[in-house]
Amino acid sequence: MFVLTSIHDTLKIVPAEFRKSREEAIKDEINRKYSNRVLHDVGLCMLVHDLVEIDEGYVQHSEGWIWVKVHFRMVVFRPFRDEIMVGKVRSASPAGVQISIGFFDDITVPAEMMPQGCEFDTTEGVWVWRYEGSDLFMDLDEDVRFRVLRVDFLDVNPPRGEKEGVKPPYQLVCGINDSGLGLLSWWGE
């Protein structure tokens, strides 16, 4: 689910931060810039893991802050293809189901990837699996196990085309059409 990504960047430390130790100030600056943000083709950055190398820093004339070149490693959320994960059902529609794992919400299970015999119940607004005579409902907020099928990165830099709705910069397309996948309660847990 998580990987370590090695990044090199130039960061500025403002005078208000000089009271902190060098490492602390740099780590806080890295977190401020990267935490909870999606890096294109990399993943969702979480927190800095450690600092590999920092240089002495230099001050530009006419500026009051220090620029530091840092080589650091960052904890990044980046599930690999075919990884199995557990999340909660967030919403359901005829197009499929949206799953959330708290810190990341853009996980979709399209209708084609639902188990065989699953259909959308419009009265209740949830998907139901009609399996061997019994109706198993995929209620909201239930724990569900899923497999990551595809990872989509969308370049959200301008210029953008017509606004067809806000697409997420990082989206996981997943499936639950295999034994063991789907609601944990279906498999006796």
Add this chain to the structure above:
Amino acid sequence: MQVLNVQEALLTNYEVLLVLQEEDARHKDIQATASRHHARYPENVTTLKFEALQYLNNTSCTSQDGAQLSGLKERLREYELTKAEILQIANLRPKAPVELYLIIEECGDRFQAEDLDAMLEIVASELPREEMLEMCEEQVMVNGDAEMAAAVDEEEQEYDEDEDMAEDDELVHANDRVVDEPADEGDD
């Protein structure tokens, strides 16, 4: 800004939990000692830390430690599993063969049923977790009520967390979201 190596290493949930807990402890220390003005952390950091901790605290990595993970890796060595498969076993802590079929590629070709049972036994002994076993037994006995009890327990945990962070201004908004709509989080 330059990404030198997108995947330098794979991390288990346990290792990420350690990083989050360290950062959380550091934030709490600073907020306890520093003045109001100096104790503000940007919203993206606090939101991510809170939500990620909430997710990981509900998985089996809370009871793991480095010794357990190396023990697990050592005992699974004879089965020649890939790194990704061992990582998922450590994260998901499978209890039934059907889970191993999902995690391991071409499971039926590579392993017999006895091998899978042996692997599950290794997982259970190297990554012990007593409280979960008790909760599972309750659920087996009385399904509906146990689910309600488990849901109430989770809510109580959330309230406990809220008490710890009640004094922080920027976290008040996050607390409101947790109390009202646990499944609804916004992010970038």
